[in-house]
Amino acid sequence: MAENKPASVYTSSQVNPYGRVDEEVAMVAEKEARRKKRMKCFMYVAAFVVFQTGVILIFALTVMKVRTPKFRVRSASFDPFNVTKSNTNPSFDISVIAELGVKNPNFGLYKYQSSTIEFYYRNIKVGEARIPRARAKARSTRKFNVTAVLSSANVPREDFDAQFANSTVISLRSQSRLRGKVELMKIMKKNKSTNMNCTMEINISSRQLRSLSCR
Template sequence: MAENKPAAVENAYASSHVNPYGRVDEEVAMVAEKDGRRKKRMKCFMYVAAFVVFQAGIILIFALTVMKVKTPKFRVQSASFGTFDVTTLNTNPSFDINMIAELGVKNTNFGRYKYQNSTIEFYYENIKVGEASIPNARAKARSTRKFNVTVNLSSAEVPREVLERQFAASTVISLSSQSILRGKVEIMKIMKKNKSTNMNCTMEINTSSRQLGNLSCR
């Protein structure tokens, strides 16, 4: 019994001096675990935020490009001639010309442009000398629709003194053309927007070479 006493005392001493670092290690582990979970949550939040920003950027680019509707351009592109009767003499100046004009509707949108019937008018010294009909049609997305119209250009309504002054200075016939196309741009069959385009072109017919020149549109 006497021999067991020191052992008992030793055990009691050991139990009263438990390793004080065990609890600290547990707390450190818990803090590390919480910190790890916090970092994972932050990483997930960053991923979600980056995805939202990316999606917003895609939507913005889509809105500024695909969904943005621009006004189509309507222009005279070239012309050829059939009947070509021109008199430049001062005694009886006149012209009677059959012109086949090539027109173009340039549609830069990502949807087709459907336009209605219209007319194109040609002027000489602000006097209308010809007119042609434009049938309704469609210009495909990101393309130019080209078509021909035939118009008879006649100086019947032009005062003689105007023609005399013109042909005394030059052998070219200066013309301007005007027209308005009214229609709708349809994008992805979900959005339709009314768009009208105005033609305003100037050109010259060289009566010697029977060619169209100095064609300018704005």
């Protein structure tokens, strides 16, 4: 009589001996996916930080950088125009209407105080004009006129050019200094002064500017 053998009982590991391996592989793959996701997020954050830093740097080097405005004589006309070219008593008495310009290269207003412009002949002051306080808009040039009487009354005769009687031009120099502030975005104010130093030659016969140079 055949003996009844007990039925064999198989565990899950015996049924699928590779199940634990599959679970471990899945866990490793999940960890790798999470690592790659973190790296991708880190790269996005790093790229954003670099981009923001670049934007701030460009902003600081352009918009927020304060440059010195330029102050120049742009043109001039003369009337009346009286010149005596004698060797014994040379003189001139000229009324000049000068167009001045304040060029503001900044991205904010340039507000400047009142000042004066002085005219010189051979380093001797021969006239001046008042410059009223005003403002130059951002990235623009403010143009305005001033009137001055240029007189050689205080110029000694020996200080005239040796060939003044035969000269065709009168050489003059103008200088001035503006003091003011550049206002950026209404939150930052910085003091900025600008100097004028221009030379001009007036053609005596035509009573017009022959040359004008500023630095």
